[in-house]
Amino acid sequence: MTRIPKPRLRQLRIVSIAAAGLLTASLLVAPPSSAQVVPAAQAAPAAATNTIPGVDEIVSSPNLRLLTNLPKVAPLDGTNSDLAFQGKYAFAGNYNGFVTYDISRPSSPRVVSRVLCPGSQNDISVYGDLLFLSTDSSRSDDSCNSAAQGADVKSSWEGIKIFDIKNKANPRYIKSVETACGSHTHTLVPGKDKKSVYLYVSSYSPRATFPDCQPPHDSISIIKVPVKKPTQAAVVATPNLFPDGGFEGSETGSATTGCHDITAYPSRDLAAGACMGDGILMDIRDREAPRVINRVRDTTNFAFWHSATFNNSGTKVVFTDELGGGGAATCNEEVGPNRGADAIFDITGRGDHRKMNFRSYFKIPRVNADTENCVAHNGSLIPVPGKDIMVQAWYQGGISVWDFTNSAQPKEIAFWERGPISNEEMIGGGSWSAYYYNGHIYSNDLFKGFDVLKLSDWRTWPAELVRYKELNVQSQPSYLGGW
Template identity: 30%
Template structure:
């Protein structure tokens, strides 16, 4: 059984209202397991509306060397993590924000390749540049923006690719034999929207994920080159869109569209021409949210987002939220055989959350370890945890950090958007606060490979 502690103090600084900072007093009383150590923070606060009238939440993470790209609804941050070390490694050093690029267009999920940052836009904006978004009834630019960050003091937008139904998230798929990066676009939307001035439109039966080619010798010429067709399920249901797409390359070459209403698995031996293999579902799931593979390609890990994210769906099983009875499945990660689609195991969040904490299992990634299956997930106000599913029928929690409700007595939105394991540490993107970093002392995490970079939805190689 995990021992629970509360951090007595982690006072590196004070949380600012809008600008960057270091640590916040909110962090010092977070409940956590004894083996999970907080190392440092780089904060830039986020809000759903206040104080500037539009959404400023922190979102996804991507990593290149000693830098983290943190997405936001109003732009992105570049954070230097070279100085972050645990005390036993020579002292604690906070990550440092080296750039914040404002770009008001949601939801701002990011990917990175060298000096290129890719950014998703899923609400109509006035132009394809960084302008405030329009009301949802007005057709505007939606798609992927591309930025050159070679000079962090002079970041330049170099391309924008309009995409039907917008870009909710995207997956970076390197194809270096052809000197290019492909972006698998997940739109997630299903509204009927007339064509905009940029050509993007949307229909309810979209039924595909578009593929964007980014030529590395001329990234400003990025354009759509094809699509993965989602098809129709055996029971006749139309698979409308992907929310996220997990990819593994190497000797496996598979992609999994976490779709609405099913997950679809593709062979991507030719990454520009995905071949549909099969679709699958998990018990009670109505629309999938996230997918990833183990590094050997044996298992497919799936999650969903009951209540859409703002609702407290991780309460004690049997609790009622707006007339909906909370079930184990609402706070579950599912493990499927990646070849057959068969459900082989599951893990249920063991710490019920209160009625004042929005919570679903939101995003996760698998550690690059030979011989074990371990993941890290970030799940709104339930915080961050590490799970061992080497035996998928008997998965267990290795470590966790679980903050108190943001506003006790009031249901409020916030918490951890995503948590990612990268080169020995866990990086947590908190919607309201910014970036937090942890170390876990556990045998389960031993032997994890160091990577030169990481886009969390993509495993660029496979392990035997």
């Protein structure tokens, strides 16, 4: 789903919640009293069906259930977006800012602070005491009090905002960095010296009338952030990833005019870019000079290369196709199983000779209503050693847990979804991001708010032993890093 010189940073508005008692009953849905462990014989999802649940009706396989939901609250009542995690905290992006949750008790999450700072999408990541937000909507300036302003105005601003989150109840806005064409998403890549962290900024759709977003735009922006001196953050490189201009586009597929999202696997010096009309594999040993070593296209079924996920061994990559831009009904019989889906690629070869080889598609097997936006979206691996299992958001298609250990025959093993928001008209909603973190699945629903779910399945029990100190899903960790 998707523009500003830099005046002084203005005061941002923060609403801090000091205690759980300030959460009223209207904000918290009580969870069931205890988790249910489902034996293997019962842990199968429903088969493909044409039965569509009623408005707001919840349906699921027996091994995945909702523990609690926290609805959106003004002023953070815009569209919810991505999630990041650190210790006992979850950080949830929203087009109007971000929310910090204390998830030390996952069944009873508590709001610690709400930061009002409009600027879609507010894609989010965290690193130590720093939090980063992407702004990909043209603003009058770089403050948290800015107004929408056309990208055709030279003074308009878009880019990255940096916050100090040492005090989780009182985040401080400390720095902004403007980037060409804004920042639709960004990917955090730790520097090898641990003294700096890099942000790979993805943006796209240049126009001749946009002074700060001129075509061609075949590059990403790389921001270097000195960890101890974050106010010195600056763009240090703008590598051209598509010297030939990338995919020229077709009736069904987007032309490449930048990247939508990049997933890095820092411990393996790899990154995968989902770049509108192209999927790319990159060597990132030199953090400031990533190199494209392989590129793939799908001119038959893919409309918009949206995001990527590696398996733990770095021998596979899953790309998602955001057919319809996240606002269309594509989980139906008319669209079929191969469009608006995931595409699984095996990575073969070594070094610069590595190649991505297509193996299969995966799409949820349930039919959705024509009033439900549904398409493949953000997900993460569930850390089961020796297996390739991930949880994934499908907007109003809900949340799916699926196994791609056999990359030619992926299969769903759990699902959870709400029925349509409306039977009469298309109202955008559903899970934007669904991620597994330290024993639970957390989902940021565009419309309904913050959901916490519990997966109880023998096939994923080993994941319960994995604990991460920090998780930015697009900066992919190894399972071994979490033991």
